[in-house]
Every structure is written in C-alpha cells, then in structure tokens.
Amino acid sequence: MKMVKSIRQMRKWAEGQRRRGATIGFVPTMGALHEGHLSLMRTARKRCDAVVVSIFVNPAQFGPNEDYTRYPRDPRGDSALCRSEKVDVLFMPTAGAIYPEGHKTQILVGRIGEVLEGTFRPGHFSGVATVVDKLFQIVHPDVAFFGQKDYQQTVVIKQMARDLNLPVKIVVCPTVREPDGLAMSSRNRYLSAVERNASRALFKALKKGRERIQQGEREAAAVRDAMVASIQEQPLARIDYAAIADPVTLREVARIEGPVVLLLAVWIGGTRLIDNLRVRS
8 A cells, every 4th residue: 555645646646547547436534434434445446446545634624613633533543444445545645735825715615515514514515625626636536435424515525526527426325334323433432431322312313204204204394303302312412403305405395205315413412423314205
C-alpha cells in the first residue's frame, strides 16, 4: 500500500493509472475506521482495478461548537486496516494542503443542504460538498463509494456530481449495523457503556415506523409520532428531528404513497447520532 500526503503525488499516481486504463475506486473518509468503511473498501475492490482511501477530518463541515478538535483520530490503526483490505493508496492530506492560506471558494448546494441536518448544522453540507469536490479533482476517481448511514450526505453529493457534470459515478452502499441494530459510526466511540445500550433506541424507532407503514398507515404524522414515542421511552435520548421524506428530494411528505426514507437525529447523552431507513409502502 502506498501512503501519500502530497496532492501533487496523488495526482501523479492517478494520472498513471488512467494512462494504463485502470478504473479508480475512491472511498473518502474522516478516519476512525470501522466495519462500515471496510465494507466500502471491499465493494470498491470488487468493482475497480485500483482503490484509493482518503482520511481527512474536514474542518469546513464542523460548526463552531462541534467536535472537530476531539473527533476520533487513529492514523496508525486506520493504516493497518487499509493495508489489510489491500487498498492501493491511502491519501492523508493536511488541512493546509486542502485549504491553503487565502482559500475562499465554497460550493452551495441549495435547499437540499438546508433541511434536516442543515437546519441543525448550518453550512455543514457546503463544507461537505466543497471537500468532496476537491478530493474528486485530486484523485480523479471513476467511482466513489459512500454509506447510506449518512443518507442526506449521499443525496447532496449525487446532486453536486450531477449539477457540476463531474465524471464520477456515485455508489451508495447499505448501512452496516452492530448485532443490536446500531448503525456503525466513528462517533459511537464517544458512547459510555450506559449510553451505548441506550443508543439502540434509534433503530428500534425506525423499525417501529417501518412496521406502521407496512401495516397500512399512510399518514406521515402518525408514523412520525410512533417513532418519537418510541425514542421518548429512553430517558437519555433527546430528539433533534424525526422525519418521513421523499428519498430523492428529501421533502417531508404528509401522505405516504410510495417509497419514503425515515430519518432521525438523536442525542444520546452528549453524543449526536443519525440513522435512517428506506421503506416501501
């Protein structure tokens, strides 16, 4: 496995791959890797000739009171995991390389980045879109792999790729869960043993919403109320939002008349977790 920090070196490697006709699969991450990330790498390995993983904790997507400085970092452990998955290149640029002095340009993604997560984390998706576009310009992947756990992020990135005519295929892979249903996330490392047990409330609520829809409920408010009531059974939980939305536009629906996505953002103690579930009525 080749470890690269320089943008120039990363571009040179990618250009060499393209000259020989190799397809490049790309898995952008913020590190603190877990089985969810590894599943993306394995999918990329199956579908592409060469696999690049990036690790970059992007300051532009964190708000002023968020966890940028304490976000979990484990470069040595992450490197070992990437090597075990036969990654070709591990790209670990510095913040100064990605955002050199005087950097001003940002990508604005419009309404789709202002609802749900965007309501509670203003500017978050502008930071996400900007760094992902920059990484695409450096790595020049043919295919990029993202996890469904960050559902709104995948919708934003698909829109950005379409709107900017980026020559990269976006592949969204299923959420990887713990045996009790908790969606794997780097932030799960923040949870105490008691909070970890309480975090099961998210998937339980999503399943409750799915169950109501499958039983014939078509009023989104009733499904949302069932999800909220389920979460409120857990005293450590505090809800930012519970929503039933169109899976493509992320507009919240009043009537469930086709596929929908159930979305949650919930604080468990001092840790904010998100999760989602796509459901067909």
